[in-house]
Amino acid sequence: MTDTIFQAQLGRLSAGGRSILFTDARTANTFSDTPVSKEELTDIWELARWAPTSANVQPLRVVYVLSPDNRQRLLPHMHDPNRAKTAAAPAIAILAADLQFHDYIPRLMPFRPEMADMFTDDAIRAQAARFNATLQAAYFILAVRAAGLAAGPMLGFDSAGVDDAFFADTPLRSLLVVNIGHPGPNAWHQRLPRLDNDEVITWT
Secondary structure, three states, X not given: OOOOOOOOOOOOOXXXXXXXXXXXXXXXXXXXXXXXXXXXXXXXXXXXXXXXXXXXXXXXXXXXXXXXXXXXXXXXXXOOOHHHXXXXXXXXXXXXXXXXXXXXXXXXXXXXXXXXXHHOOHHHHHHHHHHHHHHHHHHHHHHHHHOOOEEEEEOOEOXXXXXXXXXXXXXXXXXXXXXXXXXXXXXXXXXXXXXXXXXXXXXX
């Protein structure tokens, strides 16, 4: 039987869609009391998981912190003023890199299972895990927006403390904490400047 590869019809995202994802979107600093359901949180990953990683290694792992007890475990490791924002967010995601991602390569690259052997070196594997999980973290933020929610990504936390609290005796290492919910009062700060095209793009 001949395999059929589906080719999606490429199209230009509408101005409204680009606004939601990029041009008017920004980090949320406050959230309303509206709950966020597990279905909504699952929908975020259903979108984010399709974006590319090198060799399809997919090292990102997502831990949704929903219970009051686990929230209290997380809060001491957040830096001020991120602690108060995290305490008030309806949902929190800890995004982590799986340093043992290569265990999944035979399943994720079934036509080249031997690629797992390329990551037997701990340093090479850790570098690949963090690079690709960081890519996926960016996709995750866009997926939050695409799912109709606001994202508040934060690097201001004690990653070693979070790892001890949530990932002890596992190969997971925290990268980013993302508050998720519907925006509250004064959620948006004024947009900061961006570099111009001629400061970023070089034509050769």
